[in-house]
Amino acid sequence: MNNKKDSYAAKTRMKSIGVMIVLIILTVICILPIWILFVNATRQSQIITNEGLTLIPSNYFIKNIKEMVHLNEIGKISYSAIIGYKNSFIITICATVLSVFFSALTAYGLVVYDFKASAPAYTFILAVMMVPVQVTSVGFVTFMGDLGLTDTYWPLILPAIAAPATVFYMRQYMKSSFPLDIVEAARIDGTGEFRTFLTIGLPLMKPAIGVQAIFAFIANWNNFYTPSMILISREFEKYTMPMMVQSILSNDKLADLGVRYTSIILSIIPIIVIYCLLSRTIVDGVAEGGVKE
Numbered sequence: 334m335n336n337k338k339d340s341y342a343a344k345t346r347m348k349s350i351g352v353m354i355v356l357i358i359l360t361v362i363c364i365l366p367i368w369i370l371f372v373n374a375t376r377q378s379q380i381i382t383n384e385g386l387t388l389i390p391s392n393y394f395i396k397n398i399k400e401m402v403h404l405n406e407i408g409k410i411s412y413s414a415i416i417g418y419k420n421s422f423i424i425t426i427c428a429t430v431l432s433v434f435f436s437a438l439t440a441y442g443l444v445v446y447d448f449k450a451s452a453p454a455y456t457f458i459l460a461v462m463m464v465p466v467q468v469t470s471v472g473f474v475t476f477m478g479d480l481g482l483t484d485t486y487w488p489l490i491l492p493a494i495a496a497p498a499t500v501f502y503m504r505q506y507m508k509s510s511f512p513l514d515i516v517e518a519a520r521i522d523g524t525g526e527f528r529t530f531l532t533i534g535l536p537l538m539k540p541a542i543g544v545q546a547i548f549a550f551i552a553n554w555n556n557f558y559t560p561s562m563i564l565i566s567r568e569f570e571k572y573t574m575p576m577m578v579q580s581i582l583s584n585d586k587l588a589d590l591g592v593r594y595t596s597i598i599l600s601i602i603p604i605i606v607i608y609c610l611l612s613r614t615i616v617d618g619v620a621e622g623g624v625k626e
Contacts, residue, residue: 367601373594381590397595404592410581414599417574422603424486424560424573425553428493432549433542435494440503441534445516455504462497466558474562484571488563493553499545506541543611550607574600 368388373381375394404410443455477488515537519529535542557575564571572580581587581596 367605370594370598370601374591374598376591376594378588378590378592381594393591394595397589397591398599400589401592401595404587404589410584410587410592411569411572412577412581412596413569413572414574416570417572417577417600418603420486420571421554421574424489424556425550427490428553429546429549431490432493432496432499432553433546436496436499436545437503437535437538437542438530439500440507441530441538443500443504444507444511445513445534458497458500461495462501470558470562477563483563484566484568485563489553489556489560493549496549499549502545503538503541507538511537547608547611550611551604554604 375390377393560573578600
């Protein structure tokens with residue numbers, strides 16, 4: 334009996350070690366490109382060209398930022414981290430909040446309420462999710478022009494309310510783990526429907542909201558396609574961070590690789606910070622759910 338237990342424990346230990354090795358390899362694969370970007374942002378352009386790849390940071394990061402500011406002042410590039418952060422944060426935060434909140438509200442309605450149009454409505458949402466953005470872009474830009482909303486941030490924020498993929502994910506999450514009995518209990522206590530959603534639905538959907546908030550933030554922060562169509566005047570003060578990065582990467586007269594890498598690394602710092610903050614929320618939410626079960 335002891336031999337069987339020892340054999341089972343050894344197999345379990347070996348399996349855990351194998352899983353850990355695979356996870357470490359995947360982690361290195363994910364982190365290595367970002368680390369190389371950071372390292373190159375701390376190096377001088379000539380050193381990058383002559384010495385090639387290295388994993389050891391240098392001390393030119395601040396100098397690259399100063400060179401970037403200088404090049405912007407003399408008009409050789411169109412890049413300002415302050416302006417880019419301000420514009421991108423305004424668009425991204427507003428769009429993320431609207432997307433997550435209204436998607437959670439839609440998913441809540443599809444799961445909690447039993448009405449005849451529930452299945453057709455969900456099918457319609459899935460159908461919309463399969464339509465590429467590029468297919469509707471011409472009509473969208475024309476419609477925004479007719480409304481006089483081009484060169485404003487409203488077309489970049491308000492459409493985030495309709496996020497079919499986010500609704501799909503949240504509905505699937507609620508179908509698998511949302512207790513409908515607690516909603517019935519709240520109704521018996523006299524709680525209003527919208528208040529039930531705010532006080533019961535949203536807290537129970539916390540892990541799903543955290544996941545979709547990360548995805549929505551990244552998608553809106555990295556969005557270059559839609560702003561490049563809507564912000565037709567190309568005023569520098571309205572540029573988002575991806576537009577500024579693209580203006581540097583597409584500038585064939587700029588040979589300074591340190592400046593190029595620095596512009597990229599500055600643009601992804603907020604994504605890394607938001608991911609670290611919300612990923613902790615996801616882990617805590619899943620842990621709390623496991624304890625309650």
